[in-house]
Amino acid sequence: MSQLKASISRYFEDSFEWFDRSYIADWLIVGILWFLTTAVKASPVYERGFDINDPTISYPQREDQVSAFFNNMTALFVPSIVVSVIGFMQRSLMVIHHGAIGICATRGLTELTTEMLKHSVGRLRPDFLSRCAWDKVLGQCTGHLSLIINGRKSFPSGHSSTAFSGMVFLSLTIAGQTAAWCFSIPKTPRKVRSSRMLTFFLALLPLFWATHVAVTRLQDHRHHKEDVIVGSFIGIVCAVLCYLIFWPNPFSLASFHYEVFGKPRWIYKETGYVSTRATDFDLEGVAH
Template sequence: MALTARIKRIFGNDALDWLDRSYLTDWIVVASFWILSELAGNLPVFERDFYVADPVINHPHKKSQIGGTLNHFIALLVPAAMVLAVGLLRLSFVTIHHGILALLAGRGMTRLFTNVLKNRVGRLRPDFLARCKWDEVVLKCTGKKSDVLDGRRSFPSGHSSAAFAGMTFLSFWLAGQTAAWCFHAPLPVASLRSSRLVRFCLTLFPLWWAIFVAVTRLEDYRHHKEDVITGAIIGALCSAICYLAFWPSPFSSRSFTTYEYGQPRLISSENDHRRRANDFELTRLEEDDMDV
């Protein structure tokens, strides 16, 4: 009890509000996303037929401008670092907990959908024939087996889905901290922080990075345009849903009036539910008395 009181004294009365059984369930669901996505990545790849004269899959095999490790590093650790920095600055465990939970949920869900589709669809990459190294004598691919197998996993783009998942979360989170996407929200008076355009442009930087990553996948002949578009939609949609599950909408003015800027959603306590129920019952009694 003494430790709990000390933590609340230092970090605020809501410092331990995230210690709830429902949040434990959320973490189990998030872990399931990541575990299932790893299993889905090892599913047998559908081996689609192809023609050696098909120009759509006859592009050169080039080195990626943005490597997979770098892309995943930026898409995951950059948003996490932003959340951690602001949480520590505010001395708010709740901000850190909800930010990391929403980020990992969106990234895990995106990864699960992407890996399942990649292996079940089996679409050939634009550089598939360069990987395949078709032999007219033995009538089969003679290229490196892992390269050929990866060449069958074009749809959707994993780079695009990962980048948009991480950067969409970061854009939503920054908008929630600054009210950049809600032009009716009140802002500080007569200060540099009052610039709505600066706030708005700040939230666009992560999305520009995600778009850049997606474009490089086309330039490197690793994906078709449909792969990139679908990957971007999957990442953005999953991340937006998971963000809104734990944070107020950055588009609504109510998010910046009923909540302080940047405050996440919290599960109502049992006392809150009782109070609301009592309020509702009293309201009905008062209405009945008025009718009488």
């Protein structure tokens, strides 16, 4: 066991010296967010009345272009895998930890906010009447109960909030490692990775997927446009907040180590762009 620990310590530069007891409280809070989300999902949905002649809820029911399972897995695991790869390349368990807790916090906060609104508002989906299968004789819905209940969860769009929460966090992570959104930072000449358009495009790439997911919710008649807009906004806000809790601002020059003609200017670590929780490094030790 001691040999394994020594081997890990040799590979990872910071080993476990970075770990702070406050992270236990952080993980506890993240766990509470996920638990509360599960509890809200089990609670009843507000049942608002409807008009069977309402054209806004009379669209046909279609199959999802992007399934909920695939969307959730993509939003959670793709950013986690990318951060893990970055951490191994930098030989930093701290980067892996901060990435993991950051994305888990993002997903937990996003899901809790989305589900609370869904169950409180009870807005009907555009395809609600197809789910309802209204019977004029009985004067009630005769469709499958689970479909009817789900048909009352239009606002906000869970697919949109999920996709944007995961992909915005991933975009911020990429920007935090490449300085893609810090336009004032000097770039080392004669290196491909110094291409501003390349890093900028890489940082934006995840947002194209999130936008695609949001658009499919309109095409599939699962949501009204307001549902998608608000859901996307929730995902973006939660991702930005949870990212900035553990990582410095990717738009700020002070967040990066860079070189100009081989001469270091701002130094937080010896090599590469480094983004890490602001309280984990000494700003007074920055060299100019």
